[in-house]
Structures are given as C-alpha cells and as structure tokens.
Amino acid sequence: MHDKIRRGAAGLAALLLAAPAWAAGAKSEPKVVDPARDWDHLWREVIVDITIIGVLFAIVTAWFIWQARRRPGNEVGASPRLSPASAVGWVVIPIFVFLSIDLYTAANGWVLWNTFRDVPANRLEIKLEAGMYSWDYTYPNGVRTQNQLVVPAGTPVVLRMTSRDTLHSHYIPDFRVKEDSMPGRITYLWFNPTKPGEHVVTCAEYCGVMHGYMAGRIIVKAPEEYAAWMKGEETSLAAASIPAVEPATATKPAKLAAKKT
Numbered sequence: 001m002h003d004k005i006r007r008g009a010a011g012l013a014a015l016l017l018a019a020p021a022w023a024a025g026a027k028s029e030p031k032v033v034d035p036a037r038d039w040d041h042l043w044r045e046v047i048v049d050i051t052i053i054g055v056l057f058a059i060v061t062a063w064f065i066w067q068a069r070r071r072p073g074n075e076v077g078a079s080p081r082l083s084p085a086s087a088v089g090w091v092v093i094p095i096f097v098f099l100s101i102d103l104y105t106a107a108n109g110w111v112l113w114n115t116f117r118d119v120p121a122n123r124l125e126i127k128l129e130a131g132m133y134s135w136d137y138t139y140p141n142g143v144r145t146q147n148q149l150v151v152p153a154g155t156p157v158v159l160r161m162t163s164r165d166t167l168h169s170h171y172i173p174d175f176r177v178k179e180d181s182m183p184g185r186i187t188y189l190w191f192n193p194t195k196p197g198e199h200v201v202t203c204a205e206y207c208g209v210m211h212g213y214m215a216g217r218i219i220v221k222a223p224e225e226y227a228a229w230m231k232g233e234e235t236s237l238a239a240a241s242i243p244a245v246e247p248a249t250a251t252k253p254a255k256l257a258a259k260k261t
C-alpha cells in the first residue's frame with residue numbers, strides 16, 4: 001500500500017518536473033508562423049463561443065416563457081423577493097462571465113492582428129501596383145508579372161502595394177488577407193504559402209465597371225521549381241533588355257500585356 005503511494009508520488013513528481021522541460025522544448029522548436037491557420041482557429045473559437053451562448057440564452061428564454069405562461073383564472077404569481085446582494089449578484093456575475101469571454105476573444109484577435117502586421121524577416125519582398133484593371137507585380141530582380149504571382153512554398157511573401165489610379169483592394173481569400181492599395185501611399189500585406197498550389201486573388205474594392213474582372217492567381221511552387229521558373233523569367237527579361245528599374249507610367253499595363261506574361 002505504502003509502496004503504491006510512494007510510486008504514485010514519484011510519478012507525479014516526475015511529471016511536474018518534466019512538464020516545464022516539455023513546455024520549454026515545445027517553445028524552442030521553430031514555429032511556422034501561419035496567420036491564415038491562426039485566423040481559422042480564432043474563427044472556430046468565436047463560432048463555438050457564440051453557439052454556446054446562443055443555446056444557453058435560448059434555453060433560459062424558453063424557460064422564462066414557460067414559467068410566465070398564462071395560468072387559469074388569470075392568476076397572478078408571487079415570486080420571492082431578491083435580497084439586494086443577490087440582485088447585484090445576478091447582474092454582476094453574468095456580466096463578468098460574458099465579458100471575460102469577449103475580452104478573451106478580443107485579446108486573441110489583437111494578438112492575431114499583430115501577427116498579420118508583423119512581417120517575418122526571411123520574407124520575399126514584392127512590389128505591387130494596382131490599376132484599372134490589373135495587378136502588376138515586380139520582383140526584387142526586376143522580373144514582372146501581371147495578374148499572376150509565382151512564389152516559393154515555405155517563404156513568407158510581403159506585398160508593398162500602391163495604385164496608379166483609384167482604390168483597389170488585394171484580396172487573397174485562401175490566405176485570409178485583404179488590404180487596400182491606393183495612389184500616393186504604400187500599404188502592405190503578407191502571407192505564408194506553406195505548400196504548392198493555386199489561390200485566387202480578387203479586387204475587393206469597387207473600382208470601376210470592370211472591377212468584377214480584376215482577378216488573378218497566386219501560384220505557389222516547390223522551391224526548386226520556383227528557382228527554375230525565376231531563371232527562365234530572368235533570361236527572357238535580359239533578352240528583352242527591359243531596364244530592371246523603370247518609373248511607373250500610364251502605358252505600363254499595355255506593355256505588360258504585350259509581353260504575354
């Protein structure tokens with residue numbers, strides 16, 4: 001019997017000692033920052049919260065309706081009077097319970113917002129000029145694409161955005177990011193494409209009659225495939241002898257269209 005207790009105590013002590021080590025180990029592992037996944041997690045949390053609260057309120061409301069139903073002979077009920085302390089308790093405790101859920105969700109939202117604003121250091125920087133009605137991307141080496149952004153899997157991508165005419169909004173639903181682009185200001189958004197695939201880009205700000213056609217694609221390639229693609233682009237850029245850096249002009253979209261990207 002005593003042996004059992006001793007073994008149990010030893011086991012508990014080992015667990016208590018191991019827990020911080022395990023937590024520290026989990027922390028030191030390089031964490032892949034993926035705001036899209038965190039966004040989904042928070043969204044599910046909010047849905048679960050409001051479902052529980054909604055069901056709870058529905059049950060309580062139904063119970064009150066049943067309690068206060070009309071009785072035969074228009075009988076008037078007599079409920080016990082609440083003491084001032086319990087009256088205050090009935091108001092304050094539920095408020096704090098629901099407020100704490102709200103504050104918890106708001107705090108998580110704040111943390112997530114900071115993740116969306118805090119661009120990782122190992123990012124790929126791409127310039128984006130929006131215009132009626134196209135997305136024009138420029139890579140650090142001068143390579144340009146239109147309505148199609150090719151990126152390597154596993155590297156965070158930041159877009160430094162502006163617009164040559166009016167307000168647009170670069171929206172990538174799969175990565176849960178949307179940010180306005182506008183003349184005279186540089187805005188940014190970043191996302192982390194973790195695996196190869198294709199994702200829709202669309203304009204989320206009504207910008208003119210062809211707004212609905214202002215769509216594009218993000219093509220995520222395996223790093224080696226991306227490198228091969230980029231090499232080809234660099235070669236054709238050199239062959240076309242287009243200067244690497246060219247000031248933005250109104251004629252650019254036509255030129256890019258002619259390039260057939």
Ligand SMILES: [Cu+2]
Pocket residue numbers: 133167168169203204205206207211214
């Ligand atoms: Cu637009």
